[in-house]
Amino acid sequence: MTLEPIPPVPPTLARLTEAAEVAFITEQNRAASQLYPDDGFIAESLGTGVVAITKPSFSRIKILTLERLFRGINLPPYINLCPFSHPTARQLFNERGYFVRGAISVYTLPLQDYENDKNDNDDNIEITCVQDTEKALFTEYSITGAKSLGRAVDLLETLAKCATLRPDTRLYFAKIDGQIAGSAGLAFLTTPFGQVAELYIDSTVPEFRGRGVQTALLRARLVEAKKAGVERAVLNARPGEGSARNAERVGFQLAYVKDTLTKVG
Secondary structure (H helix, E strand, C coil), rough: CCCCCCCCCCCCHHHHHHHHHHHHHHHHHHHHHCCCCCCCCCCEEECCCCEEEEECCCCCHHHHHHHHHHHCCCCCCCCECCCCCCCHHHHHHHCCCCCCEEEEEEEECCCCCCCCCCCCCHHCCCECCCCCCHHHHHHHHHHHHCCCCCCHHHHHHHHHHHHHHHHCEEEEEEECCCCCEEEEEEEEEECCCCCEEEEEEEEHHHHHHHCHHHHHHHHHHHHHHHCCCCCCEHHHHHHHHHHHHHHCCCCCCCEEEEEEECCCC
């Protein structure tokens, strides 16, 4: 099978999506610091990016600063390196012994011309906004849907609780026959280049998989973002995962892929 090359991405789009990611991570760590005030969650600017310290163009000085921050909490650094960063960035990471551990696909969708193309399954799925009194329920179902994929429960709990604390985020349930079948979040991010809507923390209850739950949640959030006047939606997914296929199904296009770099020792 021949893979189609990714179309060239305008520099302005890359700057917008990366600025949105900086805003997203900064707000995420702010929420985490509310949950765990004694665990040292911080988000520090580094060049045009951000360093996120979580629970237990680059220069050499900045890389050493980054490594020192992570050594302080006995964790290896993980770097999501944008392919549009200055070439010397990768060279410097290579010299420091970093290697590629994984990748993240960055998807974008312009909302000006977006139309909600519902399918038959959507008629059987009800999308509702999560109320303040339902936030504990959101955390429960977010964990239920994702833990079966082999992810650590304590991490899933932290991510879900952070989403409930973020003032920039709207939360949603998908229901089938009155039962909660899935959940998701929509963050409205302000950047120097405009506002961006990031779709994240998607989760489907195992017994409802394969019934269009996440596709319905994606479409509903895109409609909400467009109504709010946002011009661009973004979504991050691991290459080849169901989230990536669902994103493409509703019209997202792959903008670029970021390598995840790390090192040992």
